[in-house]
Amino acid sequence: MSDAQESGKLVTSLRELQQDIPPERDLWASIEASIKEDVARRSRSRLPRHSWLLPMGVAAATSFLAIGLWLGRASVDSPPMVAQQQPAQHVEGSVVTAVLAVDADYSALRSRLEGRAIAGLANLSDTERQQVAASLATIQQAVKELETALGKDPSNALLQVLLVQSCQEEMRVLTTLERMADPVEETSL
Amino acid sequence: MKFMNRLFVVILATLPLVAVPGSRDEVKRVAADSEGQVWITNTSGSVRVIGWDRAEVEVKAELGAGVKRLDVIEEEGDVRIEVVLPAFGVRSGSADLVVRVPQASQLEVTVVSATIKVSDVAGSTRLKSVSGDVVASLSSREVEMQSVSGELALDGGGVTGNAQLKAVSGDVSVKAFAGSLDAASVSGDLVVNMSQLRDLRLRSTSGDVVARGTLQADGRIEAESVSGDVKLELPAVAGFVTDIETFSGDIGGCFASQVTRASEHGPGMRLYVTKGKGDARIRVKSFSGDVVFCDE
Numbered sequence: 268m269s270d271a272q273e274s275g276k277l278v279t280s281l282r283e284l285q286q287d288i289p290p291e292r293d294l295w296a297s298i299e300a301s302i303k304e305d306v307a308r309r310s311r312s313r314l315p316r317h318s319w320l321l322p323m324g325v326a327a328a329t330s331f332l333a334i335g336l337w338l339g340r341a342s343v344d345s346p347p348m349v350a351q352q353q354p355a356q357h358v359e360g361s362v363v364t365a366v367l368a369v370d371a372d373y374s375a376l377r378s379r380l381e382g383r384a385i386a387g388l389a390n391l392s393d394t395e396r397q398q399v400a401a402s403l404a405t406i407q408q409a410v411k412e413l414e415t416a417l418g419k420d421p422s423n424a425l426l427q428v429l430l431v432q433s434c435q436e437e438m439r440v441l442t443t444l445e446r447m448a449d450p451v452e453e454t455s456l
Numbered sequence: 457m458k459f460m461n462r463l464f465v466v467i468l469a470t471l472p473l474v475a476v477p478g479s480r481d482e483v484k485r486v487a488a489d490s491e492g493q494v495w496i497t498n499t500s501g502s503v504r505v506i507g508w509d510r511a512e513v514e515v516k517a518e519l520g521a522g523v524k525r526l527d528v529i530e531e532e533g534d535v536r537i538e539v540v541l542p543a544f545g546v547r548s549g550s551a552d553l554v555v556r557v558p559q560a561s562q563l564e565v566t567v568v569s570a571t572i573k574v575s576d577v578a579g580s581t582r583l584k585s586v587s588g589d590v591v592a593s594l595s596s597r598e599v600e601m602q603s604v605s606g607e608l609a610l611d612g613g614g615v616t617g618n619a620q621l622k623a624v625s626g627d628v629s630v631k632a633f634a635g636s637l638d639a640a641s642v643s644g645d646l647v648v649n650m651s652q653l654r655d656l657r658l659r660s661t662s663g664d665v666v667a668r669g670t671l672q673a674d675g676r677i678e679a680e681s682v683s684g685d686v687k688l689e690l691p692a693v694a695g696f697v698t699d700i701e702t703f704s705g706d707i708g709g710c711f712a713s714q715v716t717r718a719s720e721h722g723p724g725m726r727l728y729v730t731k732g733k734g735d736a737r738i739r740v741k742s743f744s745g746d747v748v749f750c751d752e
Contacts, residue, residue: 390568390569390586390587391569391586391587391604391605392569392587395569395587395604395605398605398625398643399604399605399624399625401625401643402624402625402642402643402661403624403642405642405643405661405662406642406661409661409662409682409683409743412682412743412744413682413743416703416743420722423703423722423724425701425702425703425718425724425741425743426703426743428680428741429680429682429703429741429742429743432659432680432741433661433682436640436642436659436661439622439640440624440642443602443604443624444604444624447586447604
């Protein structure tokens with residue numbers, strides 16, 4: 268009983284209640300158990316829901332790193348060469364090669380250009396047609412040889428660079444031959 | 457009625473002969489801006505262009521039987537020259553043109569199977585052929601030459617400028633040119649003899665690449681080949697750095713003793729050499745072709 272209750276006065280403030288009454292039992296044990304259970308429950312419920320965050324983060328970081336390397340290499344001039352320097356790894360080469368290999372648009376464009384290029388050859392004489400067809404076969408053979416060599420040595424930067432250049436050269440030739448259908452109008456190489 | 461039908465058929469058959477005149481010569485002259493543009497198009501035959509010091513364009517043409525007409529149209533100082541073939545029927549008319557243009561004209565010539573020869577023109581020059589050879593002796597700062605199966609030959613007259621030469625099966629040769637050059641051919645050879653080499657890019661698939669000239673202090677040389685050989689003879693005015701690499705070819709020349717293997721276990725040879733301050737850069741990439749480099 269508090270002083271106020273003992274005197275029969277109406278309690279109007281918490282301060283008027285008795286402050287030093289001990290609890291009948293130790294409450295902390297149940298409070299602590301409750302907290303631990305709550306933490307454990309939260310951990311159990313969160314872990315499955317966000318388990319993809321770690322691998323996703325790693326993947327994103329790796330992607331950003333790769334893109335950053337690629338952009339960095341593409342945007343700056345090649346570093347000064349010195350006799351002792353190891354050859355630079357052409358990250359852009361591997362990226363572009365990978366893109367070329369998987370890009371369906373590139374394959375479709377190439378096939379379309381090749382069909383039109385054959386039509387463009389009709390503007391040439393037999394001898395010239397044979398020469399140009401041989402050149403086209405040469406470049407396509409070169410691409411195959413480079414692809415074969417890359418299959419054995421996928422990380423070879425030299426092969427990657429040469430393959431990309433050869434693919435670009437093939438596109439240049441196919442585009443030229445395609446435009447030969449109306450050569451006086453347009454024959455840009 | 458039968459007679460009328462036959463007459464109708466005969467008239468139809470002779471119509472093209474009436475519409476397209478036979479072989480004839482024509483000469484046309486028009487006033488032109490001394491630095492104006494001149495466009496020339498011709499399907500087959502030849503086009504010879506010569507620069508002169510007059511502000512006019514003169515065209516002397518030998519028109520073949522299949523040619524419908526020769527148009528020489530001047531508009532605000534620019535001149536368009538076109539060999540016109542019939543819109544229908546056989547389009548095989550051949551014409552030989554000799555065209556004189558103001559020296560500083562900006563020239564563009566487009567042909568199919570005609571040869572192109574240009575001399576004494578100093579304005580920007582663009583020459584395009586499908587199967588004809590293109591030969592130019594110019595003093596232009598901007599040059600673009602293209603051919604599919606024809607050969608390209610440029611004499612730059614010692615001028616410093618930018619040139620771009622691209623062929624498919626034809627050879628490409630350049631001499632007496634300085635400045636920046638970008639040349640490519642698939643199966644043709646590239647032979648470059650430049651007085652001063654500042655910015656050079658050569659690409660070939662199976663043709664050989666040969667470049668000679670004085671390498672400037674800030675020069676950039678790039679040569680790439682798949683199966684063709686590459687030979688560089690580049691006396692340098694200052695230092696240089698090389699980055700020469702071949703997958704299955706050999707590397708020789710003045711620095712053959714410094715050639716190393718590209719990898720411990722795989723194929724490939726490399727040559728990294730630094731001479732002097734190493735400002736100029738020489739970069740060569742080859743798949744199976746040999747590379748020879750000398751700085752003398």
